[in-house]
Amino acid sequence: MKIDKEQIQDMYLRMRKIREFESKAQSLFAEGKIPGFVHLYLGEEAAAAGVCACLDDEDFITSTHRGHGHIIAKGGDLKYMMAELYGRETGYCKGKGGSMHIADRERGILGANGIVGAGHNIAVGAGLTCSYLNNGKVVVCFFGDASTNQGTFHESLNLASIWKLPVVFVCENNYYGISMSQGRHMSIKDIADRASAYGIPGIAVDGNDVLAVYEAASEAVARARKGHGPTLIECKTYRQRGHFEGDPGTYKPAKEQEEWLKKDPLPRLVNIMKETGFTDDEIAAIDNSVAAELAAAITFAEESPSPKVESTVEDVYSDIVEEVRVR
């Protein structure tokens, strides 16, 4: 597949943004500036970037608890994301969602999700809309290896298959469901094999090779747009950090971690870029623009006000504010 220089640059930009955002989120969380939990996407950047590079703004995605990468790759704005992580009024969700619930309906981002496997069903619903309206849009459902053990996975792939919905199911197999390794939580090696149960294509790709991901996703997206139904893509990748920040990841063998760090998707793409004719200056220019955007996002978050406590009961419904009768 021919992938031009502009497309490579676009995917690198998405990956670099994710890498820097997540690295910063890691340190800001350690400094105590971000409340709650954060689940970092470090090491998995090629999956989100390669898939989202195949999508238009009007296409939809559903995401997971480890959602920052998907949201950035789909065009989410770093400053509203960072403000949400900080719990500020200016955040994507006005401080009501936090890291695990960022959404941007205007960009087709139907939300990160704190329930493992819940996005599958929602993606099928969005796929129903696209199919029913025949509007040529597609839905990408991102999820992890462990969520394919949930009933929602089965229900959703089955329904998407019989209704031929334009949904691309993208499994990021990062080899761990919290602390349980893939070898312990399922008896098969390739999750892509599960596609055969639904009579749909299942493709396993090197999830740390953004070009391989892009190629597989392009085909699946084209197939979905043509009305030929869903595809399951398994991106084999690795969660470089613990399940959440604060999880030391002691269950991960040191040698395994070391091997996967050698396969880090970013240096791999940089090598490809150099072979393709990108100069160091061109790459540095992208890196600098990302650094500036991220710095501005952090300033925006830190200077934004906290939400007013009265807003706690707003946005429960479209038309009524819940009365707090008696606490």
Added chain:
Amino acid sequence: MSVMTYGEAIREGMSIRMREDNNVVLFGEDVGAFGGCFGVTAGMFDEFGEDRVRDTPISEGVIIGAAVGSSATGLRPIAELMFCDFLTVGMDQLVNQAAKMRYMFGGKISLPMVVRLPLGAGVSAAAQHSQSLEAWVTHVPGLKVVYPSTPQDALGLMLSSIDDNNPVMYLEHKAMYAAKGEVASLDPIPLGKGDIKRAGTDVTVIATGKMVSEALAAAETLAKEGVELEVLDPRTLNPLDVGLIAQSIEKTSRVVVITEECKRGGFAGEISAIIAEELFDLLDGPPIRIGALNSPVPFAPVLEQYYLPNKDDVIAAVKKLA
């Protein structure tokens, strides 16, 4: 003016909006050519076609989830769960997704979806097909809950439920589908507005669903003894018409709340608590709750009738208050 059954009124409500708005779609188990387990959707497949009246596999999670995802992206879906009891299978999609998405996303997404939940006992369907789970859905912020007791209310509330931009749980009593009533208006009935089903001066009986007819039967009996019950049907459980309840109790100073739920932890308890907290000064006695027994719904007709609350329970409660 026409006479319809409760089931026909539900169907007519859905059909009116489906004729007007292509974005209204209906899906669920066997709702298509089969016409629904109780025949409520009979004929809709022929009128609206397989694209708009869709059979789903037996997968309650994705039935609700498909309503969530399609409503978030532009459709106005009506999802039918064949039995309210099956809600337990798809509870994550309802409680963690449908109810919370608008809030978690800062009010920037709307879910105009209706979930139809046939509930209630009285047809010997036993413990897994007869429950009244009002408390489960009214407890969750982000859901609206309606529960019509007449064909007129069934039609008007269906229109408003479809028009609403929030997830609406539409409770329909399966033992009432054949009950007939006059349908004088094809207008929507606003959510959150209760209705006085019988005016009276002595005791307010707040009743929902099939218990409205038990309350009315009790009122007829007691009227012969000179006791006039006011029967109030909230029609919407959330938001609840507390204003109408207050107006009625202001007049009667006594109140009985009857629902078909197991008494412990039922929504009747919430209504009673609101009355006790906010209207205490109007009362001459404590609010009295009547519910079903705190057991699973039994199968044998003799057991099921014993399990269910009825008009005699209302009469006894009223006499206790006198």
